[in-house]
Amino acid sequence: MTDKLTFPLVIHANPTKSEQFLSLFLIAFIFIPFSYGIFTSQGFYCLSLPFGFFGMMTFNHFTDYKFTTLKIIQKNKFICFSEHEVEIWEDEEYVSYNWNDLENIKINIIAFKGKWKDEDGKYHGIENYISFAFQDVTHKHLFYIDTPKEFNLLWDYFEKIILPKLYVSKRIKDESIIIPLLDYTELQKFKTKYNINRYTDFIHFN
Structure with missing residues (x-):
């Protein structure tokens, strides 16, 4: 990684x-x-x-x-994800947010460019977003994923590195009384067993 x-x-x-x-x-x-x-x-x-x-x-x-999309996708503004923080870059300057300082985190990793959405055509790769509250101010950032490789890499990065740490801190939102007793791996098995969408239901935090 x-x-x-x-x-x-x-x-x-x-x-x-x-x-x-x-x-x-x-x-x-x-x-x-x-x-x-x-x-x-x-x-x-x-x-x-x-x-x-x-x-x-x-x-x-x-x-x-x-x-x-020629202008909607920014050429000098980026979002960076790491194990400990989220960074928003513009040219050579950036603002960083530590995961532990954020509330109401919602992450939607939806599609890469050209991914089929059933019979409704293809995604443009610009539908992905993260939103969170920092010091009582809500931030929302859409971002572009170009290739399936980038999409899978980001998905794995969240699932294997970022989300387990946030789950351990018990910041996951809308879980039942029983689910918080499970560790992260058990949680994914639980959701698979009961047909809960593990790629949307497990990424809401407060």
Whole structure:
């Protein structure tokens, strides 16, 4: 295992009112005529689809692509996970948070880029996040995972190194009276036996 695992932060830009209006207009322009053309078997209305996507490309161009993954995935801001702390980096400066100083920790390691989500298409890898409270202030950071290798490495790192230590400190949230009597390995076997999702239910702390 490496000492620190580093991932780019994901920051969604806040649209202006005019950008919100244009994006809603484009969505309506694409799907309303297209749906009408499908239901009425009038192919002319289906032309809204290619014209609408051209409009979306134009919209992205004039907004400097700030709503696309090209800009959402940060190039100079990162999150680093280690055994003892979480670090948030921007350029050459960072803020560190010791795991033992955090409350209401929630970690969702959801997907890497291109991972299938059943029949709903693929993930973009930007859906992962961690949230926690530090000195009564809640922080939430989304981060990007590019490859299956990075995804599995981070997952194993949490499961084998970080989470057992937090479990020993009895900071796990929403466990029953019986479960806290189990050690970490026994807890995972217990959740497997009773069909409790061990990759979501065991990562909530207070």
